Amino acid sequence: MPEHGDPILLPPSEISDATRRAEALIPTPYGTFRMVAYAGDAEDYTPHLALVHPEMDPNSEVIVRLHSECITGDLFGSMRCDCGEQLDRSLRMVQAGKGVVIYLRQEGRGIGIINKLKAYQLQDQGFDTIEANIHLGLEVDGRHYGVAQGILRDLGIRKIQLLTNNPLKVDSFDEGPIEVVRRLPIIVPPVQESEAYLKTKLVGMGHWLK
Ligand SMILES: Nc1nc2c(ncn2[C@@H]2O[C@H](COP(=O)(O)OP(=O)(O)OP(=O)(O)O)[C@@H](O)[C@H]2O)c(=O)[nH]1
Numbered sequence: 187m188p189e190h191g192d193p194i195l196l197p198p199s200e201i202s203d204a205t206r207r208a209e210a211l212i213p214t215p216y217g218t219f220r221m222v223a224y225a226g227d228a229e230d231y232t233p234h235l236a237l238v239h240p241e242m243d244p245n246s247e248v249i250v251r252l253h254s255e256c257i258t259g260d261l262f263g264s265m266r267c268d269c270g271e272q273l274d275r276s277l278r279m280v281q282a283g284k285g286v287v288i289y290l291r292q293e294g295r296g297i298g299i300i301n302k303l304k305a306y307q308l309q310d311q312g313f314d315t316i317e318a319n320i321h322l323g324l325e326v327d328g329r330h331y332g333v334a335q336g337i338l339r340d341l342g343i344r345k346i347q348l349l350t351n352n353p354l355k356v357d358s359f360d361e362g363p364i365e366v367v368r369r370l371p372i373i374v375p376p377v378q379e380s381e382a383y384l385k386t387k388l389v390g391m392g393h394w395l396k
């Protein structure tokens with residue numbers, strides 16, 4: 187189990203196969219996306235989703251956002267984190283730049299919504315984001331990005347401009363065939379409720395937030 191202060195292990199960068207199960211055009215206030223669902227089998231109710239601009243050119247340096255699920259922030263506008271606003275900005279930027287948002291179903295950095303709510307309760311007692319996960323006996327960050335590479339490969343994309351502040355997301359492409367030609371920052375200013383969370387990202391997880 188990682189101790190607070192230990193370096194966080196790099197996520198495995200092996201590419202997982204991404205199986206395309208279905209797709210359809212989805213009109214949104216941001217513009218229209220082609221939504222493609224990738225899942226292991228037909229009964230998978232939490233498939234990863236790619237929201238692709240209908241005119242995305244796979245031969246360009248495609249603007250890509252890898253967004254990990256945060257039901258509290260993305261869907262209900264929780265102010266404990268920056269996720270909802272990052273998703274909003276990503277959808278805007280991807281529409282403007284004819285890119286792709288990949289919505290990865292790894293809620294709570296891979297611990298799931300039940301454990302994330304438990305972690306929030308610990309955070310309200312004074313633990314930080316990292317300590318709360320460790321206290322629960324869970325990984326600090328259990329996410330894998332191999333499937334995202336599989337999705338990009340399925341979409342025919344080879345070069346990307348990655349929208350992130352997270353060094354692990356950039357590093358996860360080190361060994362694979364997809365080249366990150368540029369990192370585009372996506373910094374949401376803190377509000378009172380997200381201040382501690384964003385500080386832990388900066389200090390404890392080395393995110394590029396300045
Ligand atoms: N375990 C845990 N997960 C959290 C907490 N707050 C937010 N999350 C999760 O953190 C993840 C954030 O994902 P992203 O926004 O894709 O990525 P990021 O690591 O913040 O990096 P960026 O690309 O810079 O945004 C989501 O899965 C959230 O559900 C928390 O307090 N504890």
Ligand SMILES: [Zn+2]
Pocket residue numbers: 256258259260267268269270
């Ligand atoms: Zn969040």
